[in-house]
Amino acid sequence: xxxxxxxxxxxxxxxNFRFRLAISIGFVLLxxxxxxxxxxxxxxxxxxxxQTLAESNRISIVPIxxxxxxxxxxxxxxxxxxxxxxxxxxxxxxxxxxxxxxNELSALVEIAPRDRKRFKKLLAESRNFETLMxxxxxSNEEVARFAAQQYRFPGVEIKARLFRDYPYSDKTSHLxxxxxxxxxxxxxxxxxxxxxxxxRGSDYIGKTGLEQSYESELHGATGVEQVEVDxxxxxxxxxxxxxPVSGNTLVLSIDAKLQEIAEQSFGNYxxxxxxxxxxxxxxxxxxxxxxxxxxxxxxxxDPESWDELNNSPDxxxxxxxxxxxxxxxSTIKPFMALAGxxxxxxxPGRAISDPGYFTLPGSSHQYHDWKKGGHGSVDMFKSxxxxxxxxxxxxxxxxxxxxxxxxxxxxxFGKKTGIDLEGETxxxxxxQEWKMKRYKEKxxxxxxxxxGIGQGxxxxxxxxxxxxxxxxxxxxxxxxxxxxxxxxxxxxNENRLIEAKPEFDMKLDPxxxxxxxxxxxxxxxxxxxxxxxxxxxxxxxxxxxxxxxxVAMKPGEKYDASKISERNxxxxxxxxxxxxxxPKIALVVLAENGGHGGSTAAPxxxxxxxYYLLGKxxxxxxxxxxxxxxxxx
Numbered sequence: 001x002x003x004x005x006x007x008x009x010x011x012x013x014x015x016n017f018r019f020r021l022a023i024s025i026g027f028v029l030l031x032x033x034x035x036x037x038x039x040x041x042x043x044x045x046x047x048x049x050x051q052t053l054a055e056s057n058r059i060s061i062v063p064i065x066x067x068x069x070x071x072x073x074x075x076x077x078x079x080x081x082x083x084x085x086x087x088x089x090x091x092x093x094x095x096x097x098x099x100x101x102x103n104e105l106s107a108l109v110e111i112a113p114r115d116r117k118r119f120k121k122l123l124a125e126s127r128n129f130e131t132l133m134x135x136x137x138x139s140n141e142e143v144a145r146f147a148a149q150q151y152r153f154p155g156v157e158i159k160a161r162l163f164r165d166y167p168y169s170d171k172t173s174h175l176x177x178x179x180x181x182x183x184x185x186x187x188x189x190x191x192x193x194x195x196x197x198x199x200r201g202s203d204y205i206g207k208t209g210l211e212q213s214y215e216s217e218l219h220g221a222t223g224v225e226q227v228e229v230d231x232x233x234x235x236x237x238x239x240x241x242x243x244p245v246s247g248n249t250l251v252l253s254i255d256a257k258l259q260e261i262a263e264q265s266f267g268n269y270x271x272x273x274x275x276x277x278x279x280x281x282x283x284x285x286x287x288x289x290x291x292x293x294x295x296x297x298x299x300x301x302d303p304e305s306w307d308e309l310n311n312s313p314d315x316x317x318x319x320x321x322x323x324x325x326x327x328x329x330s331t332i333k334p335f336m337a338l339a340g341x342x343x344x345x346x347x348p349g350r351a352i353s354d355p356g357y358f359t360l361p362g363s364s365h366q367y368h369d370w371k372k373g374g375h376g377s378v379d380m381f382k383s384x385x386x387x388x389x390x391x392x393x394x395x396x397x398x399x400x401x402x403x404x405x406x407x408x409x410x411x412x413f414g415k416k417t418g419i420d421l422e423g424e425t426x427x428x429x430x431x432q433e434w435k436m437k438r439y440k441e442k443x444x445x446x447x448x449x450x451x452g453i454g455q456g457x458x459x460x461x462x463x464x465x466x467x468x469x470x471x472x473x474x475x476x477x478x479x480x481x482x483x484x485x486x487x488x489x490x491x492x493n494e495n496r497l498i499e500a501k502p503e504f505d506m507k508l509d510p511x512x513x514x515x516x517x518x519x520x521x522x523x524x525x526x527x528x529x530x531x532x533x534x535x536x537x538x539x540x541x542x543x544x545x546x547x548x549x550x551v552a553m554k555p556g557e558k559y560d561a562s563k564i565s566e567r568n569x570x571x572x573x574x575x576x577x578x579x580x581x582x583p584k585i586a587l588v589v590l591a592e593n594g595g596h597g598g599s600t601a602a603p604x605x606x607x608x609x610x611y612y613l614l615g616k617x618x619x620x621x622x623x624x625x626x627x628x629x630x631x632x633x
Contacts, residue, residue, distance in 0.1 A: 060227045063201030066220030067162060069247030071176060071210060073256040074485060080176050080211070082162040086138040088146065089131045092123060094155030101153065102134065108149055109142045111135055118302040122181065136163070136299055164204070164298055168256065170291030171263045174319040175254065175421075175483070177209015178294035198222050207297065210250065210483060213420050217487055220247035251486040253282035261611050262287045265604040269594050270314055271571075272321035274466035274481075275587035275608060278577060280500035281470070281479030283419070284585060285608065288320040313567070321462045323425045326590065328454035329546030329597070330387045331465060331573045332408075334472065334516050336395055336452060337380050339407040341512040345398045348515050351379040358393035360445055367393050367449050384519035385528050387545065389453050396452025401443055404451060405431040410506055411468040412478070419463060419481045427464050430457035455549060465575060466588040473542075473577035473586040475513050476506035517542055521580040524602075530574065533602035539613055542580035543605070545597030546573030569593040574601035578609050585612050 071080035088109055095101050102119075105111060111134060119134045138146075143158055150156070164179050166172065182190075182205050190196045199205070200222055206212035223244030228237050262273045262285045275285040296305050309317055318324065340346035356374035357366040369375070369389040375382070383391035396404060409415065414429025428434075430451060432443040450456030463481070471478040480503050487496040520542035524534040529545045548571040572594030577586035587605055594600035611617055 062225045062227055064223035064225060064241075064244045065162075065201045065203075066222055066244035067246040068164065068179070068204075069218040069220065069490065070249045071218075072249060072251050073254050073259075074252060075255065076251075077256040079168055079172055079252070079254075079256065080164065080166055083165055084160060085136060085163050086143050087133045087159050087161050088135040088138060088142075089133050089157055089159050090119075091131045091155045091157075101156065105134070105146075105153065105156065108145050109135055109138065114302045114304065117304070118300050121303065122300045131157075131159075133299060136161075164295075166294045168260070169293050169295070170316075171260055171287075172254075172256075173209075173291035173294045174288040174321065175209055175259075175286045176294065177211040177213075178207055178297045179204040179211050180207040180297050181300055204298070208423075209421060210252075212422050214250055214484065217250065218247040220490065221245035246490040248490055249488040250484050251488060252483050253277070253284060253485040254286065254483060255284055255612070258285045258608060258612055259287065261617060262604070262608045263289060263291075265607045266591065269600070270320070270592040271590045271594065271601075272324060272462040273587060273589050273604065273608065274321050274462050275585055275612070276466055276470045276481055278470040278474040278479075278583050278586045281481045282485060282500070283481050283483045284612065285587070286321055286483065288318070288322070288324075290314050290316040292316045319423065320590070320592075322419070322421055323423060323461065324590070325425060325427055325459040325461055326571055326573075327456075327548040328458055328460045328465060329548040329571070329573050330389075330454055331544050331546035331575045331588075331597075332452075332454035332458065333384055333387065333392055334520055334544050335408055335411055335413075335468065336392055336399075336404070337384060337516050337519075338472075338508065338512055339399055339404060340380070340395050341509065341515070342407060343399060343403050345403075346380055346395055348380050351377045351382075352391055352394060354378050354388055354390040356390070358390045358449070360397065360449060363446075365446070381515060381519045381522070384516065384544065385522045387523075387529050392452040393449050394452075396448050397445065399448075399452075401430070401432060401448045401451065404448070405429055410504075411471055412464060413460060413468060415464075417463055417467040417481050420483055424463065425461055427461050428457060428459035454546060462588050462590050465573075466586065469575040469577060469588055470586040471506070472513075472516070473583040475510070476508040478503045478506075517580065520544055520576075524576075530576075530598040530602040532598055533574070533576070533606045537606070537610075539578055539609075540580040541576055541578045541606070541609065542583075543574055543576035543602065545602060546575070547571070547596055548573060550593065566593055570595055572597045572600040574598070574605050576602075576605050576609070578613060585609060 068082055070078060070082075073079055088105070090098070090101070092098055102111065102116065115135055119132060122132045138158070146158060150158075166176060166178070168176075181203055182199065186205050187196065190199055198219070198221060202219070202222065206215040206218065211218065221244060223242045225241045226239040228239055258275070262275070266273075266287070266289045269289070271289055273285060273287040274283065276283050292309055337346075341348070354369060354374035354376060356372055357368045359366055367389070370387070374390060375386055375388050378386070378388045378391050380391075382388070405414075408429055414427055416424045416426045430447070435441055435443050435447070435457070447456060451458050467478070467481055470481070479500055482498055484498055486498065488494075489496065521540055522528050523545065524530045524541040524543050530543050533543060534541050550568050550570055570593070572591040574589045574597045575587070577583040587608060589601040589605045591600045591604065
């Protein structure tokens with residue numbers, strides 16, 4: 001029996017079809033409504049926003065790096081300037097095989113191993129989308145050779161850049177400093193100070209010296225160009241341009257020729273020299289020897305050069321004038337004499353009997369004078385002229401460390417001078433409080449004895465000692481030392497002079513100052529410890545020699561430089577000002593391991609003073625007969 005035939009339900013099928021059709025149409029209409037709403041949102045409500053985005057795709061904002069300001073000496077001699085040159089630069093993010101590309105480039109342009117090492121160092125310090133230099137100072141022939149083959153090297157280009165040049169190289173390296181590539185630390189510092197916008201497009205920033213201290217003056221203001229670009233990113237036309245403002249020019253108080261003479265006068269000695277005009281605090285010469293070539297750092301120093309500088313036993317990267325800390329030796333004695341007069345501990349006419357040693361009251365320990373057998377009867381004037389240790393052992397003991405600390409700190413000992421260079425150290429002027437904090441020990445009377453002759457815990461920097469000498473030369477009136485004399489604006493050609501204002505006046509007794517100054521003038525005359533310094537001079541020099549021990553002698557052992565290795569010999573000091581009656585220059589010379597101040601440091605100072613006061617390069621100083629050369633300070 002067959003199944004009954006099922007008839008189709010046409011009504012239901014038509015209903016289902018119409019239902020599905022209605023849903024489809026409704027869905028399509030919904031999509032159209034959404035599309036319309038989105039269109040209205042984009043075209044009406046968000047029109048300005050997307051127009052700005054579209055415009056930004058069409059217009060590229062290109063920063064224009066300003067020219068860095070010049071640095072000149074007081075006579076207009078250029079100490080730092082810019083010059084243009086071509087560089088070969090690579091954008092690592094655009095290369096598939098960096099090493100292979102460099103190898104191919106070396107067939108067109110010479111790329112030395114040093115260039116490769118420097119590039120790798122830059123690569124490690126940078127983000128891979130940055131453009132990094134692999135060769136600088138390309139010749140015109142090298143530029144033309146690469147330009148003909150540039151299509152083979154996407155991500156490699158020739159750029160015209162300004163380079164920083166330091167004509168005096170190592171002679172002013174610790175003074176001028178150098179610029180270097182901006183690193184992440186610099187970026188963070190700029191952002192913290194809200195200066196990052198002004199460094200868009202800039203690769204370099206001041207790292208040390210005046211380049212660092214006066215970065216805000218030297219950098220200038222970055223300009224911008226609005227450039228219309230096509231879909232491929234190629235420039236079509238310049239729409240607007242805000243020119244950059246070049247950095248300001250610094251005019252220093254430094255005399256470049258004086259600086260050169262001072263540096264050369266050291267010969268093979270390491271050391272430092274600071275010369276200052278005592279009437280206004282202007283620094284006339286600032287030497288730390290040896291120096292280094294600052295151009296090595298501009299584009300990133302290669303590892304070999306860095307190792308050579310960093311591991312050199314001469315420490316050329318150490319700014320001895322600003323950061324070197326040494327015992328002051330006998331250069332402290334004029335200041336100790338003034339302290340004795342100030343506190344009425346010693347009168348000018350009071351003499352002591354010097355048997356060649358000092359015995360601390362209540363102790364059997366003897367502190368020996370540099371001259372065996374002593375100097376006999378010694379008053380204050382004579383104590384400075386012959387540099388009698390015994391006199392100052394006793395004076396220090398009578399003064400006490402509290403009075404010594406109080407008085408010497410007024411001359412700036414134990415403090416930073418505030419010179420316009422970064423990184424200055426403060427030396428060390430010891431006190432009871434310092435020793436307890438540092439060593440958890442009380443201060444002993446024997447500690448004070450050594451401070452009296454500039455040994456023991458006492459440490460000074462050449463800059464600090466120069467500042468104190470300048471204050472003494474200027475009768476207790478102190479000017480903050482400064483290197484920049486004038487700032488010349490690049491915007492309006494206006495000059496801004498650095499005003500010299502006294503920081504303090506110690507109000508010292510003129511009679512006390514006269515005694516100490518006369519004694520210092522006698523130091524450079526026959527019988528004084530620096531007689532060699534004034535031979536043939538047409539002006540009077542007031543000075544004081546000093547010797548700073550590097551290695552302590554054993555009790556009873558006599559110092560003999562010939563039996564000591566060169567780097568363990570005593571340091572030689574000389575402080576001076578001239579003319580003694582009306583000082584125009586005050587200076588400090590430190591010759592590391594130079595032995596005695598009178599025979600090593602004083603002649604260096606004489607050459608500097610001869611040029612500054614007489615306007616000529618002095619002839620070599622005549623040698624004194626051996627028996628007339630004092631072998632101590």
